[in-house]
Amino acid sequence: xxxxxxIKSLSKAFGxxxxxxxxxxxxxxxxxxxxxxxxxxxxxxxxRIMSTLVEPSAGSISIDGFDVKDEPVEIRKRIGSISxxxxxxxxxxAEENLRFFxxxxxxxxxxxxxxxxxLIEQVGLEYRSNDRVGTFSRGMKQRLSIAxxxxxxxxxxxxxxxxTGLDQHAASTFEHVLRGLDAQNTTKxxxxxxxxxxxxxxDRVLIxxxxxxxxxxxxxxxxxxxxxxxxxxxxxxx
Amino acid sequence: xxxxxxxxAKDLKAEFRTKQMLNSMVIFSLLVIVIFSISFGDxxxxxxxxxxxxxxxxxxxxTFAGMLGLSRSxxxxxxxxxxxxxxxxxxxxxxxxxxxxxxxxxxxxxxxxITVPLFVVLFNFNxxxxxxxxxxxxxxxxxxxxxxxxxxxxxxNTRTRELLLPVLLLPVIIPVxxxxxxxxxxxxxxxxxxxxxxxxxxxxxxxxxxxVIAQLVFEYxxxx
Numbered sequence: 366x367x368x369x370x371x372i373k374s375l376s377k378a379f380g381x382x383x384x385x386x387x388x389x390x391x392x393x394x395x396x397x398x399x400x401x402x403x404x405x406x407x408x409x410x411x412x413r414i415m416s417t418l419v420e421p422s423a424g425s426i427s428i429d430g431f432d433v434k435d436e437p438v439e440i441r442k443r444i445g446s447i448s449x450x451x452x453x454x455x456x457x458x459a460e461e462n463l464r465f466f467x468x469x470x471x472x473x474x475x476x477x478x479x480x481x482x483x484l485i486e487q488v489g490l491e492y493r494s495n496d497r498v499g500t501f502s503r504g505m506k507q508r509l510s511i512a513x514x515x516x517x518x519x520x521x522x523x524x525x526x527x528x529t530g531l532d533q534h535a536a537s538t539f540e541h542v543l544r545g546l547d548a549q550n551t552t553k554x555x556x557x558x559x560x561x562x563x564x565x566x567x568d569r570v571l572i573x574x575x576x577x578x579x580x581x582x583x584x585x586x587x588x589x590x591x592x593x594x595x596x597x598x599x600x601x602x603x
Numbered sequence: 604x605x606x607x608x609x610x611x612a613k614d615l616k617a618e619f620r621t622k623q624m625l626n627s628m629v630i631f632s633l634l635v636i637v638i639f640s641i642s643f644g645d646x647x648x649x650x651x652x653x654x655x656x657x658x659x660x661x662x663x664x665x666t667f668a669g670m671l672g673l674s675r676s677x678x679x680x681x682x683x684x685x686x687x688x689x690x691x692x693x694x695x696x697x698x699x700x701x702x703x704x705x706x707x708x709x710x711x712x713x714x715x716x717i718t719v720p721l722f723v724v725l726f727n728f729n730x731x732x733x734x735x736x737x738x739x740x741x742x743x744x745x746x747x748x749x750x751x752x753x754x755x756x757x758x759x760n761t762r763t764r765e766l767l768l769p770v771l772l773l774p775v776i777i778p779v780x781x782x783x784x785x786x787x788x789x790x791x792x793x794x795x796x797x798x799x800x801x802x803x804x805x806x807x808x809x810x811x812x813x814x815v816i817a818q819l820v821f822e823y824x825x826x827x
Contacts, residue, residue, distance in 0.1 A: 416691060417691075418687065418690060418691070438693045438694070438695070439693075441691055441692060441693040442693040444691075446688075446691050448684060448687075450683055450684025450687065450688075451683045451684070452683060452684050452685055452687060452688025452691070453683050453685070453688075454613065454617055454682075454683070454685055455682060455683065456616075456617035456620050456621055457613065457616065457617060461613075461616070465609065465613045466688070466692065468606070468609045469606060469609060469610075469689075469692040469693075469694060470692065470693060471606075471693070497620075506683075513688075
């Protein structure tokens with residue numbers, strides 16, 4: 366299978382502090398990767414560089430054949446981002462939010478209309494589609510943020526701590542929606558601290574510590590959740 | 604350009620729904636006019652003195668009401684991380700700036716449309732050069748908004764943005780305020796377009812220079 370993300374010798378420093386140190390990583394099309402690591406390991410910085418929000422200090426990242434430094438706009442067309450921040454406007458309704466972001470991705474009206482209806486139904490918010498997002502619960506906002514991220518049918522989805530603030534039910538609904546993307550072969554890269562939930566979702570597991578990838582294995586190689594928790598502890602305390 | 608209009612439409616829709624910014628700007632602007640008209644008292648009978656004082660009052664009300672709006676312009680994008688969501692969209696950063704300029708200008712013009720009639724009544728003016736006044740206000744507002752929107756983006760991630768914005772903005776907009784006040788004064792003493800051509804040229808040059816500079820540096824203003 367072809368690589369959709371290719372990271373070569375990537376480094377990032379803020380002043381004298383090196384956050385990422387010579388990272389190499391290839392992600393195949395359709396893969397679901399979860400990156401674990403302690404606070405300050407460089408996970409979010411890596412995600413922000415892949416999302417074109419931060420420029421790398423050295424090295425290169427290519428996403429779907431485009432370089433993050435040279436063609437950030439082309440990359441933004443191909444990625445969807447879900448974060449603990451929902452990127453939703455409280456004063457607009459659910460539908461208006463999706464329409465706004467669809468227009469920003471240059472979608473034509475007919476396609477956008479159909480896509481908004483489809484996604485609102487997919488995330489189970491038909492009954493609140495004309496209500497202001499400010500009146501939504503945290504779980505509903507997060508479900509709508511999935512719809513927002515998927516409005517332009519991106520081949521790659523970045524998820525940065527998506528479980529933050531979600532209760533058990535909301536997290537399960539969120540996972541149900543994510544699993545619905547499997548049929549579309551969407552590549553997913555998730556950052557999480559929630560080992561119990563995140564491990565069962567992914568195909569491949571990485572541990573990032575002190576700016577280095579210290580662990581990279583397929584899901585079936587890491588054993589049970591408890592085994593992985595032990596492995597994680599051993600790596601981050603090395 | 605179309606993306607800028609979408610951003611402006613989104614901002615205006617959100618603003619007209621809550622009217623948070625518009626209400627406070629209109630109330631502030633009207634209060635300034637009313638307070639100054641009361642404090643000038645008997646002086647308002649002397650048209651010569653009024654024409655010297657009133658233009659400054661009008662532009663004080665526009666400037667400070669405008670600053671209230673500008674301080675919220677990008678701050679409202681911080682809620683739910685929306686600014687980052689915008690930056691993740693496949694649009695040039697300048698489209699975000701232009702969209703914000705359009706929405707800020709529309710709100711500012713609304714405030715001015717409401718303020719000017721009250722100003723004319725309370726300061727006892729008989730304006731003959733309404734067209735000229737509209738041009739001065741238009742050019743002055745565009746210059747003010749061009750710089751103000753850029754500085755609003757620059758200060759949005761600082762904790763003291765409400766304090767920092769006026770401190771940075773007021774010195775930079777002096778080249779707008781001075782010709783705008785002088786031109787307004789001439790219009791209020793029945794001057795015509797030829798009397799204010801120098802001030803209009805200054806305003807136009809300032810608008811163009813700052814609009815172009817802001818387009819070039821905006822990416823850095825909202826960068827990490």
